[in-house]
Amino acid sequence: xxxxxxxxxxxxxxxxxxxxxxxxxxxxxxxxxxxxxxxxxxxxxxxxxxxxxxxxxxxxxxxxxxxxxxxxxxxxxxxxxxxxxxxxxxxxxxxxxxxxxxxxxxxxxxxxxxx
Amino acid sequence: xxxxxxxxxxxxxxxxxxxxxxxxxxxxxxxxxxxxxxxxxxxxxxxxxxxxxxxxxxxxxxxxxxxxxxxxxxxxxxxxxxxxxxxxxxxxxxxxxxxxxxxxxxxxxxxxx
Numbered sequence: 401x402x403x404x405x406x407x408x409x410x411x412x413x414x415x416x417x418x419x420x421x422x423x424x425x426x427x428x429x430x431x432x433x434x435x436x437x438x439x440x441x442x443x444x445x446x447x448x449x450x451x452x453x454x455x456x457x458x459x460x461x462x463x464x465x466x467x468x469x470x471x472x473x474x475x476x477x478x479x480x481x482x483x484x485x486x487x488x489x490x491x492x493x494x495x496x497x498x499x500x501x502x503x504x505x506x507x508x509x510x511x512x513x514x515x
Numbered sequence: 516x517x518x519x520x521x522x523x524x525x526x527x528x529x530x531x532x533x534x535x536x537x538x539x540x541x542x543x544x545x546x547x548x549x550x551x552x553x554x555x556x557x558x559x560x561x562x563x564x565x566x567x568x569x570x571x572x573x574x575x576x577x578x579x580x581x582x583x584x585x586x587x588x589x590x591x592x593x594x595x596x597x598x599x600x601x602x603x604x605x606x607x608x609x610x611x612x613x614x615x616x617x618x619x620x621x622x623x624x625x626x627x628x
Contacts, residue, residue: 432614443605446616489557493613501546501565501613502573507557
């Protein structure tokens, strides 16, 4: 079982603040890194899938970076809004064999944005 | 729009019962997954299927089995339900690669009394 750590476990910010959180994962046998957003009473939704070291992806006010050599990824939210309140999950995928496509999820970062 | 449908949103069963959770996807995906989510533990993989009739154990398969007789349908079976299987269960599907996103159903909140 991969050791995937996300920090912080929870975060409270004010509307308009920018925020970021971290995902740490084993760098060996790396294939891809996924980020998902999970809002209450909804299903998890894919934000990004990143594969290359130094990769940077952006979707509106949310962006993510990837460092595969040291095994971490950052997720940034610029100008947080109450609708950004959700649990953010990261999940690395390892290469090889019938485990291809299998993800190991971190425990998530719970973000609450206060109006 | 892509769709993963889980048969029940809420389910209450008794200890010792055999419980079936059904999942159907309409995207012709090869991969299908069953996870459970418990507070503070994130999503943990129970079983994974990469083709019809093919399955692989995830991280916590004990007490569960699965069935995939058709490509679009993946069933999770609790052979003899126990109270420690009270949880949120999520089904997902994806194309057969680790660089493809997984698409999730809305989840089934299962309570075992």
